[in-house]
Amino acid sequence: MSIKHAIVHQLIxxxxxxxxxxEEELMSGEQLTELMNxxxxxxxxxSSKQYGQFAEEAGHFKALTQQWQAGGIGFTSLTTQLMKQLQLEIEEQKLETEGHWFFALETLESGxxxxxxxLKHKDGMMLTHDMNLSDARLIDFAKLGFGGYVDLTAMKNNEQKYLTVSFGFGDRVLQSALLNFVNFVDTINTAEDTDRFLEIVKAYSEALPQDKGSNYRKKAIEFCTEQDKLGETVVAEEMATVLKDEVGTEGPETLVTFMETREPEAKREFIPNRASLKKFQRYTGKTKEVSISFSNEILGRNVNFDPASETLTISNLPANLLKQLKSVVGDGD
Structure with missing residues (x-):
């Protein structure tokens, strides 16, 4: 069982x-495992996770976590004192909120x-043991609120990134109070790291033969997207090895050696940013009258852009769009 401690409290x-x-921790079992999963x-x-660490100045969340890790307080006492501190933040800013707070210690091989x-809730309906209908309050995982985790091993090793947080549905007015609650400081710009890496991939793919270059760029974005889904970092050497086998790129210069020559200061390992990945997959834009979206792979083929006149020329239109347009022209005749 990877969950060593777990508890819930309620704040309204x-x-x-x-x-x-x-007052007591949750019992281990299938339901607790399912809740954690x-x-x-x-x-x-x-897609909106933030990566960083505790602020340098001492805060309650940081101080209590360190005290717990040193054996000064137990898990229940830690979470109780954290909830009292959260209560003070909410009261001070006169905010409205409700729901339960779930705390857990997960022990894995990595740390x-x-x-x-x-945890937020939604109204539901259930059948009781005697088969009568009854109202129920269900955890709404689709609208999970603010959450995150402290990588205790990384924190102990004084690494730059050990605190990850993310806001949930309807958290906008609570953001300031919640960030104060966890003493969070952002230390990593994932969008900047992803943009820079993909620009390098683009430059490298353009140096390859045309047929392999476009495929390499496509596979690179797919690799980064898959790592994002898994919650993993992108490692340049690992990606270069995988894509060499898939795309069949040959020659003395790999993506890694290309990076070392062109962008020696660029990160070889980074956390992918989902919004940045989407920008490199599709071009999109809209006004009140027009909405356009197309894959970046067809730019220069089915879609051509003239920067001088700022116009797009589109060929090979979708069949359903052609049918609509021909119908309108036919009605006009």
Whole structure:
């Protein structure tokens, strides 16, 4: 069992603030494992994660976590004191919120992670044991709130990135209070890292024979996208090896040696940014009257752009669009 400790508490803030604290940890079992898996899956599927660490100045979240790691307090005491600190943040900014907070320590081969999630609910219906209908309150994993984790091993080793957070559905007004609560400082710009790496991939693919170059770029974006889905980093050497086998690029210069020559300061390992990946997959734009989206692979083939006149020429139109256009022209005649 990878979950060593787990507990939930409840915080409700509307006309008054109510804090309901659980005194004992949750029992291990299938339901706890399922809760952990659902929350982690929802978290990993988000595109808006932020990566960093605790602020240099001492904060309650950082201080309590370190005290817990040193054996000064237990897990239940840690989470109880964290909830009291969150209550103060919510009261101070006069914010409204409700739901349960789930805390868990997960031990893996790669290290220990301290997870925290704001669980929100939705109304449902259930059949009781005597087969009567009854109202029910269900955890709404599709609208998981603010959450994240502390990589305790990385924190102990004083690494630059050990705290990952992400906001959920309806968290906009709570953002300031929640970031204060966890003492978060952003140390990594994933969009900047991804943009720079993909520009290097683009330059490298343009140096390859045309048929292999376009395929290489496509496969590179697919590789990065798959790593993002898995919640993993992109490692340039690993990607270069995989794509050499898939695309069949030959020659003395690999992507890695190309990077060393052209962009020696660029990161060889980075966290992919989903929004940046989409920019390199498709060109999109819209006004009130027009919406256009097409794969970057067909630019220069089925879609041609004239920068002088700022016009697009599109050939090989979709069959359903052609049918609509011909119908309109036919009606006009």
């Amino acid at each position: 803030s509307n006309t008054a603030v109510t804090l309901n604290l659980r 659902h929350t982690k899956s929802a978290f990993y599927n988000r 220990d992670n301290f997870w925290f999630f704001h």
